[in-house]
Amino acid sequence: MNIFLDDAPALVVALPLIVSAIIAFIPSSRLTWFITIITLVCHLFLSFELLERVSSLGIIIYEFGNWPPPWGISFKLDGVNIGLQLLFSAFALITTIYSRKIFLSEIDHHDSGKAYSLWLLAIGSLNGIILTNDIFNLFVFLEISALSSISLISLGAGINRRALLAAFNYLIIGAIGATFYVIGVGFAYAMTGTLNMNDLIIQLSQYSEGQLAIFAGMSFMLIGLMVKSAVFPMHLWLPPAYSYAPSAVSTLFAALATKAILIFFVRILYEVFSIYDDYFTIFLEYGLLPLSLAAIFIGTIIAIYQDDIKKLLAYSSIAQIGYITLAFSMNESSGVLSGFIHIFNHALIKGGLFMAVGYFAISINERVTLQSIEGFGQKFPITSYALLICGLSLIGLPLTNGFISKLYLFQALYSDQMFLTIALVALSSALAVIYFWKIVEKLFFSSKGYKASSEDPAIYIPIWIVAISLIYFGVFSSPIVEFSSIAADSLIKGVLSE
Amino acid sequence: MNNFLYFWNHFAFVLLMVGGLFIIIVSQNYIKKIVGLAIFQTSVFVFFVSLAKIIDGTAPILNPINTIYSNPLPHVLILTAIVVGVATSALGLAIVLQIYRNYGTIEENEIKKEELKDIS
Numbered sequence: 001m002n003i004f005l006d007d008a009p010a011l012v013v014a015l016p017l018i019v020s021a022i023i024a025f026i027p028s029s030r031l032t033w034f035i036t037i038i039t040l041v042c043h044l045f046l047s048f049e050l051l052e053r054v055s056s057l058g059i060i061i062y063e064f065g066n067w068p069p070p071w072g073i074s075f076k077l078d079g080v081n082i083g084l085q086l087l088f089s090a091f092a093l094i095t096t097i098y099s100r101k102i103f104l105s106e107i108d109h110h111d112s113g114k115a116y117s118l119w120l121l122a123i124g125s126l127n128g129i130i131l132t133n134d135i136f137n138l139f140v141f142l143e144i145s146a147l148s149s150i151s152l153i154s155l156g157a158g159i160n161r162r163a164l165l166a167a168f169n170y171l172i173i174g175a176i177g178a179t180f181y182v183i184g185v186g187f188a189y190a191m192t193g194t195l196n197m198n199d200l201i202i203q204l205s206q207y208s209e210g211q212l213a214i215f216a217g218m219s220f221m222l223i224g225l226m227v228k229s230a231v232f233p234m235h236l237w238l239p240p241a242y243s244y245a246p247s248a249v250s251t252l253f254a255a256l257a258t259k260a261i262l263i264f265f266v267r268i269l270y271e272v273f274s275i276y277d278d279y280f281t282i283f284l285e286y287g288l289l290p291l292s293l294a295a296i297f298i299g300t301i302i303a304i305y306q307d308d309i310k311k312l313l314a315y316s317s318i319a320q321i322g323y324i325t326l327a328f329s330m331n332e333s334s335g336v337l338s339g340f341i342h343i344f345n346h347a348l349i350k351g352g353l354f355m356a357v358g359y360f361a362i363s364i365n366e367r368v369t370l371q372s373i374e375g376f377g378q379k380f381p382i383t384s385y386a387l388l389i390c391g392l393s394l395i396g397l398p399l400t401n402g403f404i405s406k407l408y409l410f411q412a413l414y415s416d417q418m419f420l421t422i423a424l425v426a427l428s429s430a431l432a433v434i435y436f437w438k439i440v441e442k443l444f445f446s447s448k449g450y451k452a453s454s455e456d457p458a459i460y461i462p463i464w465i466v467a468i469s470l471i472y473f474g475v476f477s478s479p480i481v482e483f484s485s486i487a488a489d490s491l492i493k494g495v496l497s498e
Numbered sequence: 499m500n501n502f503l504y505f506w507n508h509f510a511f512v513l514l515m516v517g518g519l520f521i522i523i524v525s526q527n528y529i530k531k532i533v534g535l536a537i538f539q540t541s542v543f544v545f546f547v548s549l550a551k552i553i554d555g556t557a558p559i560l561n562p563i564n565t566i567y568s569n570p571l572p573h574v575l576i577l578t579a580i581v582v583g584v585a586t587s588a589l590g591l592a593i594v595l596q597i598y599r600n601y602g603t604i605e606e607n608e609i610k611k612e613e614l615k616d617i618s
Contacts, residue, residue, distance in 0.1 A: 136575055143582040147589055154593055161600040165609065168593045172522060175535055175586050182542050182579060183515075189572070190549050 008046045008053075009062035009075045009131065012085065015043060016124030020117045029113035033100050036116045040093040040123070047089040054082045059490075061133070069133075070199045076133035079490035083483030084130055084263060087344060088256055091351060092123045095255070098355055098462035099248035105362040106246040107155050115155060115246075121148040122252065129260040135185050135221075136195045138264060139178060142228060145260075146174045149253055153245040160367070166240035173237040177227030180220050187217025197272060205275050218273050222283070225268065229261040231288075231325055232295030235318045242317065243310035247358025250310060254317055255351035259343050262321070266328050266339070270491050281331065288329035293421065295322030296428045304435045309357050309368045312435055313350065316394065319428065320346045326425070327409055330416055333492050338408035340484035345401045345473070349393045352466035356387035359459050370438060375448035382460045384443050386467040391436045393470045396429055400474040404481070507548035514541030528597065528604040532590045539583040546572040546579070 019039045023032045054060055054077050062075040077085070096119070103112040121144060128141035150171050156163030189195060191213050192203035207214055227234040238258075242250045274280045299319030306312035324346065327339030360368045360376060360383070377384045393400035406429065413422045473480050518541060521534025555568035598604050601612050 136578075140578060140582065143586070147585055150589060150593075154596065157596060157600065162613070164593055164597045164600060168528065168590065168597065171586065171590050171593065172531055172535060176519070176522070176538065178582075179539050179542055183545070186542065186546050186549060186572075 005049055008050050009060060009077055010064065012043060012046050012050065012089070013124050013128040013131065015039060015046070016120040016127070020120035020124065023120070024114060024117040026113060029109070032113040032116045033096075036096050036120060037093070039120065040089070040096055044089045044093055047086045050077060051082055051086055054078065069196050070194055073134045073137050074196065075131045076197070077131060079486035080267060081130045081263060083487060084259070084343070085127065087347060088123075088127060088130070088260070091255055091347060092252065094462045094465055095248060095252050095351065095355075098251070098459060101456060101458055102246060102248040102358050102362055106159055108158050111155060115152065118148045118152050119252070122152065122257075126256055126260045130263050133197050134195050135188065135197060135200065139182055139185065142178050142181070142261070145257065146178065149249075149257060150174070152249045153241050156245045156249070160244055162240065163244035166244045170237045170241045173227060177224045177234070179224070180227065181224030184217045184219070184221030184224060187213050187220065191217065197267070201272055201275060204272065215279060218279070221268060222265070222273070225261060225265040229258045229265055230318060230321055232291045232298065232318065232322060235295070238318060239311055239314040242314040243308060247310075247354065247361050251351050251354040251358060254313070254354050255347040258317070258321060259347055262324060262343065266491065269328070270336070284329045284331050288325055292322045292326035292329055293424055295319060296326065296425070300428050300431045300435070304431065306435070307369050309370065309373065309439065310354070310361075313353055313357065316432070316435065317350055319432070320350065323405070323409065323425075326421070327412065330412055332412065332416060333488050334408070334412040334415055336491055337484050337488040338405065338412045340487045341408050341480055342405040344480045344484065345393075345405045348466055348470055348473070349390055349402060352390035352463060352470065353387065353394065355463045355466065356383050356390065359383050359463070370442050373439070374442045375446040375450045377444035379450035379453055380455055381452055382455050383463060386460065386463045387443070388440065389467040389470060391439065393474065395432055395436055399471060401470050401477065401480065403474060404477040508545070511541050511545040511548070514544065526606040528594045528606070529591070532587055532594065535590070536583065536587055539579070539586075543576045543579060546576045
């Protein structure tokens with residue numbers, strides 16, 4: 001047993017990947033689902049084990065094949081990614097439990113077993129993205145996650161053929177983003193001769209700020225990662241991809257995929273790029289900050305005009321990614337802290353919302369629009385109230401975890417004296433009420449007198465687990481705040497120790 | 499001016515890269531877009547492999563005659579990237595095939611017309 005646990009950092013990535021290859025050959029879709037659940041339970045167990053070890057040791061560098069870091073590939077587990085690793089593992093398990101019925105009704109029966117193979121591939125590679133400490137290894141995980149998610153998105157074509165166009169656009173834009181990232185890696189490698197992130201920091205600090213090659217390389221890397229994580233002007237692939245994918249797939253990706261890449265983006269930005277003080281502050285102040293504000297406003301305003309609810313949620317995701325990057329653009333520990341808190345909270349909130357909308361989608365068997373959900377508060381009360389809780393949390397009502405995010409964000413902005421930004425963020429939160437109110441109005445205040453129909457416990461139990469966790473973390477916010485402050489500390493400290 | 503010629507491999511890389519991007523953006527045909535993507539990715543492969551070249555260096559196999567070796571690592575990295583590129587093209591072509599079956603065309607402007615029909 002101990003032999004396995006010693007390799008836990010590798011296993012959290014390898015286990016889903018290996019099982020995914022095996023279950024591709026199993027014809028029965030129920031069996032593949034069952035194996036997926038067991039795999040993810042083991043995965044969660046491994047994540048807890050890792051959490052325990054990181055909290056006692058502080059930092060784990062796992063060397064593959066015992067090759068010491070500058071030569072071999074290594075994984076780094078520290079405060080920055082260990083909390084997220086746990087969140088990913090737990091949320092992937094909940095979504096998998098939820099996904100069974102959704103896959104059965106949205107995907108062709110023959111494909112639903114194979115879909116779990118891609119599903120595990122995506123989960124394994126997303127874990128790899130947050131744990132890896134090697135910049136080229138990241139590219140490989142990026143592409144595994146992109147290819148598996150594109151295949152999963154295109155499975156939505158059974159219901160709506162536009163899923164194919166969404167998947168194709170994502171493929172082209174995603175591949176351009178990933179290739180930009182590799183160009184950046186090439187420049188960094190040409191200058192330093194290393195791919196390991198810790199070693200890269202040491203090697204790069206020998207060069208002065210004027211080195212154009214390093215500046216170009218870093219710019220290519222950051223822009224490539226921004227394309228992949230849908231930061232504002234590069235977000236165009238995201239709304240169609242999330243809204244035409246099968247609902248379980250939208251849930252998994254809206255909650256986890258962009259967050260994983262954002263974490264790596266932040267690590268490159270704060271751990272590596274920050275050694276060039278001037279470029280770093282200019283990029284944050286004149287690059288990331290205005291883009292985030294634009295993302296918040298444009299995402300929210302487009303969401304207000306959407307009729308299709310999955311598209312509405314996708315545009316609101318763009319705005320929420322804007323809040324996260326806004327928090328990280330402050331270059332201060334309080335800002336970084338609020339960014340991590342919002343990554344946690346938004347993953348749960350958006351996951352819950354997509355889950356609830358996914359249930360509506362399979363019960364009416366067509367696109368979920370504002371018109372079609374009229375009166376669903378009476379027809380599907382259990383799911384509707386869960387959706388209400390998630391939505392209130394998205395707006396940031398007190399007693400929900402969305403409020404904690406907003407509170408820490410405002411605190412950070414206030415201590416940074418950014419009063420104009422505070423006003424803009426407050427205004428955008430008010431705008432978010434509009435699009436959510438449109439949904440609530442149709443759900444609960446309609447004249448259509450439906451009778452409550454029976455709902456499927458296999459679907460509403462996972463949704464309510466998420467909804468209750470939103471309230472739980474809103475009232476007892478200390479676990480998330482603690483994880484995030486450890487993450488923020490190790491991210492900022494990582495900079496100072498060099 | 500000498501400097502520019504010394505880095506001619508970078509110019510070749512940039513030309514290929516911009517050419518590939520241009521094809522992706524301009525062409526209406528989805529298969530041509532995938533061809534553009536392949537050219538774009540290949541340009542990066544060329545860039546990496548040309549980085550590894552050391553003047554007078556040979557293949558990095560220990561032997562008594564040669565003492566200067568080229569750097570083997572970029573080749574290995576690019577081997578991985580080529581596999582990724584092939585997988586991307588294959589998946590892209592599979593999706594284009596499905597688009598053709600569903601829409602009856604793979605021209606972007608004609609698909610946009612179909613889309614308008616879907617909405618109205």
